[in-house]
Amino acid sequence: MSIGRIIVGYDRSADAKEAARWALDEAARTGAPVEFFYAYEWPVWAPAASMVPSPSVWPDSETVQAIKETLAEAVAAAALSHPGVRTTIVTATNEAALALVNSSVDAGMIVLGSRGHSAVVNLLGSVSSAVSARARCPVVVVRGRPDGTAPxxxxxxxxxxxxVAFTFAAEQAIAHGTHLRVIRAWKPVQALWSVPPTVERAVSPQQRKPFDDRVAAWRATYPQLEILAEAVVDHPASALTSASTHAQLVVVGSRGRGSLRGLLLGSVSQHLLRHAACAVAIAREPKD
Structure with a gap:
């Protein structure tokens, strides 16, 4: 299977290198090319009088050359570790999130590290949240080195x-030769009429039946995949964060649409981007 190019935010940091490794492994599996991407912004120093031209003084030629050398090193390393993967280099002198979102229109996937030296891979900053919410393709944020045997x-x-998230997750589980844990979490409901108030902690058979029926259909579609289904009463963010401690990847869907996507990324996704113990994928159909 071949997909659109995989864009990886790269700045030579340890987390960016882990993101690159994840992206290259995915490219080797799918036949996709990998684009090593670096975006940076620079200040414009202006005099007090607004009528006087204000030339940019950064980045200078040495900075530009250093960035090119960093990306060239990544390409050289990729040629050794993944010789069958095609790689390219792209730099953008633009706001990082905007540049990545624009590039996502014709990309198959964006892969970011959890931390880094530049805004491109700064998980806790606005860039990763914006890219994860607004990109037009799946986004994977890599956290540490995953255990290849974990589900x-x-x-x-x-x-x-x-x-969409299930399909993405199933393909990843099959590709990595592991099983898939499917978690359906219902938020706890407080029974205010009881004295003292209690919280319902059990999923009723009526609540669970549509989920069980869907799991049966998935098992029929993917007979080669071991699927473990869990129905729990817990906040979805809490349930998935707990599950991430024994996983190599956690996948959730995206609900964002159109120009308001950055405002519509769900609280579950945002929580996982900050607290998951493994890589997180925000799955969506390319160009959705």
Whole structure:
């Protein structure tokens, strides 16, 4: 299977290198090319009088050359570790999130590290949140080096985005030769009429039946894949974060649409981007 190019934010940091390794492994599996991407912004120093021209003084030629050398080193390393993967280099002198979102229109996937020296791979900054929310393709944020024997985890809720997430997660689990944990979490409901108030902690058979039926259909579609289904009463963010401690990848769907995507990335996704113990994938259909 061949997909669109995989864009990896790269700045030579340890986390960026882990993101590159993840992206190159995915490219080797799918036949996709990998684009090593670096975006940086620079200040414009202006005098007090607004009528006087204000030339940019950064980046200078040495900075530009250093960035090119960093990316060239990544390409050289990729040629040794993944000789069959095609690689390219792209730099952008633009706001990092905007540049990545624009590039996502014709990309197959964006892969970012959890931390880094530049805004491109700064998980806790606005860039990763914006890219994860607004990109037009799946986004994977790599956290540490995953255990290749650990399962893939996917959170579902019966919505169309969670169907997309399941498909992405199933393909990843099959590719890595591991099983898939499917978690359906219902938020706890407090029974205010009881004295003292209690919290319902059990999933009723009526609540669970549509989930069980869907799991049966998935098992029929993917007979080669071991699928473990879990129905729990817990906040989805909490349930998936706990599951991430024994997973190599957690997958969730995206609910964002159109120009408001950056405002519509769900709280579950945002929580996982900050607290998951493994890589997180925000799955969506390319160009959705």
């Amino acid at each position: 893939v985890v996917v959170g579902v809720d019966g919505s169309p985005p969670s169907e």
